[in-house]
Amino acid sequence: MAKITYIDPQGARHEIDLRPGMTVMEGARDNDVPGIVAECGGACACSTCHVYVAEGWADRLPPMDPMEEDMLDFAPGVEPGRSRLSCQLTVSEALDGLVVEVPQEQA
Amino acid sequence: MSGVIVIGAGQAASALAAKLRAGGYEAPVTLIGEERDPPYQRPPLSKAYLLGEMPRDRLYLRPESFYAEAGITLRLGAPVTRIDPQARRVHLGEEALPFDHLVLATGARPRRLPAAIGGDLAGVFTLRGIADIEALAPLMRPGARLLVVGGGYIGLEAAAVARKLGLEVTLVEQSARILQRVAARETSDWFRALHQSHGVEIREGVGLARLTGETRVEGAELSDGTRLRIDLVIAGIGVSPESGLADAAGIACGNGIAVDAQGRTSAPGIWAAGDCAAFPWRGRQLRLESVQNAIEQAECVAANIMGAGRAYDPHPWFWSDQYDVKLQIAGLGQGHDHVVTRPGKRAGSVSHWYFAGPRLLAVDAMNDPRAYMAGKRMLEQGRSPEATEIADPTQDLAALMRAPARQTEES
Numbered sequence: 001m002a003k004i005t006y007i008d009p010q011g012a013r014h015e016i017d018l019r020p021g022m023t024v025m026e027g028a029r030d031n032d033v034p035g036i037v038a039e040c041g042g043a044c045a046c047s048t049c050h051v052y053v054a055e056g057w058a059d060r061l062p063p064m065d066p067m068e069e070d071m072l073d074f075a076p077g078v079e080p081g082r083s084r085l086s087c088q089l090t091v092s093e094a095l096d097g098l099v100v101e102v103p104q105e106q107a
Numbered sequence: 108m109s110g111v112i113v114i115g116a117g118q119a120a121s122a123l124a125a126k127l128r129a130g131g132y133e134a135p136v137t138l139i140g141e142e143r144d145p146p147y148q149r150p151p152l153s154k155a156y157l158l159g160e161m162p163r164d165r166l167y168l169r170p171e172s173f174y175a176e177a178g179i180t181l182r183l184g185a186p187v188t189r190i191d192p193q194a195r196r197v198h199l200g201e202e203a204l205p206f207d208h209l210v211l212a213t214g215a216r217p218r219r220l221p222a223a224i225g226g227d228l229a230g231v232f233t234l235r236g237i238a239d240i241e242a243l244a245p246l247m248r249p250g251a252r253l254l255v256v257g258g259g260y261i262g263l264e265a266a267a268v269a270r271k272l273g274l275e276v277t278l279v280e281q282s283a284r285i286l287q288r289v290a291a292r293e294t295s296d297w298f299r300a301l302h303q304s305h306g307v308e309i310r311e312g313v314g315l316a317r318l319t320g321e322t323r324v325e326g327a328e329l330s331d332g333t334r335l336r337i338d339l340v341i342a343g344i345g346v347s348p349e350s351g352l353a354d355a356a357g358i359a360c361g362n363g364i365a366v367d368a369q370g371r372t373s374a375p376g377i378w379a380a381g382d383c384a385a386f387p388w389r390g391r392q393l394r395l396e397s398v399q400n401a402i403e404q405a406e407c408v409a410a411n412i413m414g415a416g417r418a419y420d421p422h423p424w425f426w427s428d429q430y431d432v433k434l435q436i437a438g439l440g441q442g443h444d445h446v447v448t449r450p451g452k453r454a455g456s457v458s459h460w461y462f463a464g465p466r467l468l469a470v471d472a473m474n475d476p477r478a479y480m481a482g483k484r485m486l487e488q489g490r491s492p493e494a495t496e497i498a499d500p501t502q503d504l505a506a507l508m509r510a511p512a513r514q515t516e517e518s
Contacts, residue, residue: 045426074480
C-alpha cells in the first residue's frame with residue numbers, strides 16, 4: 001500500500017492508503033475526495049483530474065508522456081513543475097507519502 | 108420525505124446521487140438499474156475493456172461501499188414497469204415506491220439489425236453493456252472474420268480493437284462516407300486512411316442486405332451484391348433514447364424525453380438527464396450521447412432539485428481512442444461551411460477546425476491535445492480565431508488564445 005495525501009480545494013486533508021496499480025485519480029474518486037472530476041475516467045482526454053504535486057515530488061513521479069505534456073500545456077491553472085494529471089499517476093510503493101493539492105477549478 | 112428516485116444506474120444516475128449528497132440533500136436517494144452491475148463507465152467497453160486490458164471492477168465508477176456509506180440505495184437488476192406521475196410512484200411489478208422527485212436517467216439502447224435480415228442470429232452483437240462484451244470478447248480470436256456494420260465511433264473503435272486482436276475486419280457504412288453524421292469530410296478521410304493502414308477493409312456507400320446462417324451467422328450479403336464469409340458481426344448503427352416509460356406515463360417526448368433548461372420534464376417533480384434527455388440549447392432541442400453530458404446535466408438537475416434554479420448550458424466535448432490515436436472533439440460541427448486543417452507540433456498530430464462564416468463551431472484534434480485544449484477554451488469564451496491564423500502552423504496557438512485570467516491561488 002502507498003499512503004497518498006490529497007488536499008482538497010477547501011484545504012481539508014484526505015490521507016488514503018492505495019493499492020499499487022490504481023491511479024491517484026481513482027483513489028480520489030473512490031474515496032470521494034472533492035475537486036477531482038475525472039470526466040473521461042482516466043483516458044487522458046479531459047484534464048479534469050489536474051493536481052499540483054507537493055514540492056520535492058515532481059522528479060520522483062513517472063515521467064509525463066507527450067499526451068499529458070500537451071494537455072497540460074494549455075490547461076487552465078497549470079504550474080509547470082507542479083502540475084500533473086492524476087489519472088496518469090499509477091500508484092506504486094515509490095509514491096508512498098505523496099501529497100497532492102486539488103485546484104479550485106477543473107476545466 | 109420520500110426523497111429522490113432515479114430510474115437508471117449509469118453515469119448520469121451516479122453523478123446525480125453523488126451531487127445530491129455532496130450538496131447536503133438528506134432524504135432517501137435510490138437508484139433503480141436494470142443491469143446487475145453498480146454504475147460503471149461505458150466508454151471503455153468498446154476500447155480497453157473489449158481489448159482485455161481492463162479488469163471489470165475498474166469499470167465501476169465508485170466502489171459499492173461508497174453508495175452504502177453515502178446512504179444511496181442501489182436497486183440493481185430491477186426493471187421499472189410503470190411510472191405514475193399523479194400518485195408520484197414508481198412501480199416495479201407489484202411493488203410501488205413513492206418519490207418527491209423522480210429523475211429519468213434511462214440512457215439509450217443500441218439499434219439492432221432487424222431479425223428479418225438475420226439480426227437475431229447467434230454471433231451478432233451490439234456494444235452497450237458489460238454483458239455484451241462478456242459474450243463477445245471470447246469470440247474475438249485471431250483469424251476470425253468480423254463484419255462491422257456502421258462507420259460511426261463505436262464501429263470504428265470496435266474495428267480498431269479487432270485488428271489489434273488479429274481479426275480480419277470488413278466495415279460497411281451505407282452513407283457515402285464513415286462518420287458522415289458527426290464529422291466533416293476531412294475527418295472521415297483521416298480515419299479512413301488510418302483504418303486502411305491497419306488493414307481494415309472499409310466499404311462506404313454499401314449497406315447490409317442480409318446476414319445468412321442456420322442459427323449462427325456465417326455470411327453476409329451486401330447491397331452491391333457482394334457476399335462475405337464471416338464469423339462475427341458487430342452492429343454500430345446508433346442508439347435510441349430510452350423514453351418508453353416516460354412516453355407511457357404521458358410525459359412529453361420527442362427525440363428523447365423533452366426537458367426545459369433546468370432539466371424538468373412536462374410532469375411536475377419529474378426530471379431527466381443524460382443520453383435520454385433532449386434539452387433546449389441555442390434555439391433548438393439537443394440530445395447528446397456523451398459522458399460529459401451525462402455528468403454535467405445530472406449535476407445540474409441535482410442542484411435544481413435542491414433549489415438552485417440553474418440552466419444547463421454545456422460546451423460539448425467528446426473523445427475516441429482508435430489504435431494509438433486519441434481523437435478529442437470540442438464543440439458541435441453541424442452547420443459548418445468550411446474546415447481548416449492545422450498540422451500539430453508532433454509528428455502525425457493534426458486538427459480540423461470547423462467554421463460557419465467567421466464563427467468557430469468545433470475542433471477535431473487527432474493526437475493533438477494542444478489544439479483540442481485551445482479550441483475548447485476559445486469556444487467556452489465565445490471567441491473565434493481567424494481561419495487564416497489557424498491554417499498557418501507558424502502562428503502559436505497559445506498566442507491565439509487570449510491570455511487567461513490569472514488564478515490567484517495560494518497553495
